[in-house]
Amino acid sequence: MKLIISTTLIIIIAVLILPGLLILGLRDVPGKIQPSMDGVFRVYNNQSLNQKIKVQKDGLSIIGVSIKNANLQNKNDLVLEVSESSQVIRKSTVTGYIIGDGDFVKFKFPPITDSMGKEMMLSFQSPDSKEAEAFEIFYTRENYSNNTTEKIIEGKNEDLGQRLSYVDFYRPDSFIQNAGLIYINIFQRFIQDYIFAGLYSVVMLIGIYYLAKQLRETN
Amino acid sequence: MKLFNFLTKVETLSVKSVIIWAILLRLIIAPFFFHPDIKVYNYQSSFLKEGVVNIYSYLSENKSHLPLKEDFVYFPLAYFFIGTYQIIATPFLGSDFPNWLSDASSQFTEKIGIFRYLLILKLPYLILDILTGLGLMTLFKNAVDKKRVLTLWLFNPFSIILIYVFSNIDIIPVFLTVVSISLALKDKLIFSAVLLGVAASFKAFPLIYLPFLILLGKSLSQKALICLAGLISFLIFILPFLNTPAFRESALLSGLTTRAFLSALNIGFNETIIIPFLFLGLLFFYAVDKLKKPLDLPKYYLAIFLIMFSFIHFHIQWLLWFIPYLVVVLVKDSKRQFLGYMVLALFLAVPFLYQDKYMNVSLFSIFGGLYHSLPTPFSVIQKIYDPYNLQSLIHTLAAAGSMILVFQVLKDETDN
Numbered sequence: 065m066k067l068i069i070s071t072t073l074i075i076i077i078a079v080l081i082l083p084g085l086l087i088l089g090l091r092d093v094p095g096k097i098q099p100s101m102d103g104v105f106r107v108y109n110n111q112s113l114n115q116k117i118k119v120q121k122d123g124l125s126i127i128g129v130s131i132k133n134a135n136l137q138n139k140n141d142l143v144l145e146v147s148e149s150s151q152v153i154r155k156s157t158v159t160g161y162i163i164g165d166g167d168f169v170k171f172k173f174p175p176i177t178d179s180m181g182k183e184m185m186l187s188f189q190s191p192d193s194k195e196a197e198a199f200e201i202f203y204t205r206e207n208y209s210n211n212t213t214e215k216i217i218e219g220k221n222e223d224l225g226q227r228l229s230y231v232d233f234y235r236p237d238s239f240i241q242n243a244g245l246i247y248i249n250i251f252q253r254f255i256q257d258y259i260f261a262g263l264y265s266v267v268m269l270i271g272i273y274y275l276a277k278q279l280r281e282t283n
Numbered sequence: 284m285k286l287f288n289f290l291t292k293v294e295t296l297s298v299k300s301v302i303i304w305a306i307l308l309r310l311i312i313a314p315f316f317f318h319p320d321i322k323v324y325n326y327q328s329s330f331l332k333e334g335v336v337n338i339y340s341y342l343s344e345n346k347s348h349l350p351l352k353e354d355f356v357y358f359p360l361a362y363f364f365i366g367t368y369q370i371i372a373t374p375f376l377g378s379d380f381p382n383w384l385s386d387a388s389s390q391f392t393e394k395i396g397i398f399r400y401l402l403i404l405k406l407p408y409l410i411l412d413i414l415t416g417l418g419l420m421t422l423f424k425n426a427v428d429k430k431r432v433l434t435l436w437l438f439n440p441f442s443i444i445l446i447y448v449f450s451n452i453d454i455i456p457v458f459l460t461v462v463s464i465s466l467a468l469k470d471k472l473i474f475s476a477v478l479l480g481v482a483a484s485f486k487a488f489p490l491i492y493l494p495f496l497i498l499l500g501k502s503l504s505q506k507a508l509i510c511l512a513g514l515i516s517f518l519i520f521i522l523p524f525l526n527t528p529a530f531r532e533s534a535l536l537s538g539l540t541t542r543a544f545l546s547a548l549n550i551g552f553n554e555t556i557i558i559p560f561l562f563l564g565l566l567f568f569y570a571v572d573k574l575k576k577p578l579d580l581p582k583y584y585l586a587i588f589l590i591m592f593s594f595i596h597f598h599i600q601w602l603l604w605f606i607p608y609l610v611v612v613l614v615k616d617s618k619r620q621f622l623g624y625m626v627l628a629l630f631l632a633v634p635f636l637y638q639d640k641y642m643n644v645s646l647f648s649i650f651g652g653l654y655h656s657l658p659t660p661f662s663v664i665q666k667i668y669d670p671y672n673l674q675s676l677i678h679t680l681a682a683a684g685s686m687i688l689v690f691q692v693l694k695d696e697t698d699n
């Protein structure tokens with residue numbers, strides 16, 4: 065019956081093909097899920113937020129952070145400078161007009177093609193903002209990175225004991241390769257629970273074998 | 284020729300083979316789609332094994348130090364059912380399951396074992412899903428129709444998506460209402476009413492069926508008994524919790540119970556005509572007028588929710604409530620199939636356009652966290668058109684299609 069076949073195809077497409085197809089629509093791929101947001105760091109005037117990071121992949125292109133802009137009152141620019149060895153290599157500016165209170169804001173810049181493994185400094189500044197209208201950028205207490213490079217520092221390398229709650233995005237060389245990595249990743253995670261994966265596979269194979277036998281025997 | 288032969292062979296498959304094929308499809312989809320509801324209500328139900336009976340007051344009193352802070356929005360039987368199942372399934376879920384349940388970080392979809400958890404947590408729904416199909420078969424006498432209704436129920440993609448992707452508990456009361464109808468057809472009206480009451484102790488919607496079931500009573504005393512049986516079997520499970528403010532706020536006054544009142548016409552002096560109930564009233568009094576012959580309950584049950592959803596903002600999983608009866612009607616009258624599927628697809632499209640990632644892209648988050656970064660259909664459409672306008676338009680079309688379907692179905696009642 066057409067319904068059985070078409071529904072079977074829909075399920076197979078939904079599980080096996082659609083995830084890969086959807087990823088092809090993603091221009092910049094996040095490096096991780098945003099960590100929890102446990103507090104805010106205020107950025108205004110000469111109070112900047114400086115976060116050391118270790119870049120995970122090549123093609124760093126966006127830094128996304130969550131920002132509070134109380135009553136949407138701050139219309140000034142918020143600037144992100146990305147530095148390597150004290151040299152500013154990328155700069156991105158977002159106007160306060162489009163920063164809503166609690167929004168996830170992406171600071172976009174041309175991809176840094178050979179960024180993998182490098183230590184960089186993210187510096188958020190808003191020199192035109194007054195203290196009363198400061199942008200508040202969320203930090204996390206979640207230990208999302210084992211390396212101690214990831215920390216907010218102030219002034220002369222003073223470690224404030226917090227980490228920025230940010231998401232790093234990367235521009236992949238090949239979107240098709242990206243889609244392929246999705247399937248490899250899920251397969252690897254699936255077989256890590258090897259008892260379940262084994263039982264699941266056995267049940268599926270028995271079921272498919274039974275159905276195939278029934279179809280063969282049916283006149 | 285080979286394809287034709289294959290299709291012919293599929294058509295002649297036995298009921299057992301159809302069920303096995305259906306199970307395999309469900310096993311393919313269940314471990315790979317995640318909606319946060321399944322984690323939240325399973326986390327809440329996990330307190331049953333610690334001896335918590337009143338989950339509503341427990342969550343209210345302890346919210347500040349719990350990792351997940353949502354209220355339990357279902358009725359009490361849902362808590363006991365899910366909690367009991369978890370206790371039974373504990374050996375298969377593994378020792379890390381409680382940690383996964385209480386994990387409020389953003390990384391829980393990356394945990395080893397999540398495929399196992401999702402499949403095992405959805406297993407009761409798989410069993411009830413199959414049993415619902417078997418229950419629908421009892422509504423037909425003809426072997427061909429029996430197989431048709433089973434196939435249509437098990438292989439319509441809509442109910443598969445609603446049960447295994449959105450993974451809510453609705454299949455439990457849906458199954459009970461199907462059994463209730465089956466008992467009603469066998470003239471076991473009191474038992475039928477009891478089952479409706481029990482079903483309502485999971486989610487309130489089956490109570491809407493009770494007035495129509497009462498109409499099947501042959502005498503006034505039987506009608507009264509049916510009413511009492513349904514209400515008592517519901518109240519038995521609800522009464523112990525009625526004094527709990529958290530129960531009243533989070534379960535009793537949530538969802539359908541309040542949204543139905545939002546669609547109303549103001550007639551002045553603080554009075555409104557509540558549109559869904561206007562049409563439900565029309566349906567009920569039409570059914571009263573039809574007391575010359577037995578009511579075809581599946582048609583009325585279908586009509587009830589086609590009407591309700593036409594006029595309220597609904598959750599996607601609620602659509603499961605009427606799909607069994609749509610399937611029954613489509614088997615009885617196959618020329619309505621196109622209209623039936625169109626209406627269902629339109630209803631499904633409305634929540635798909637909600638500004639909620641877990642209505643679409645984030646359902647794939649098992650495959651990787653980067654699916655959260657995909658734009659939703661809402662935000663894509665927003666670049667060119669007002670998505671709320673589009674939702675409203677689709678909802679209106681679904682309502683129009685529903686009205687036609689209800690009219691056609693009830694017209695068949697008159698013609699027969």
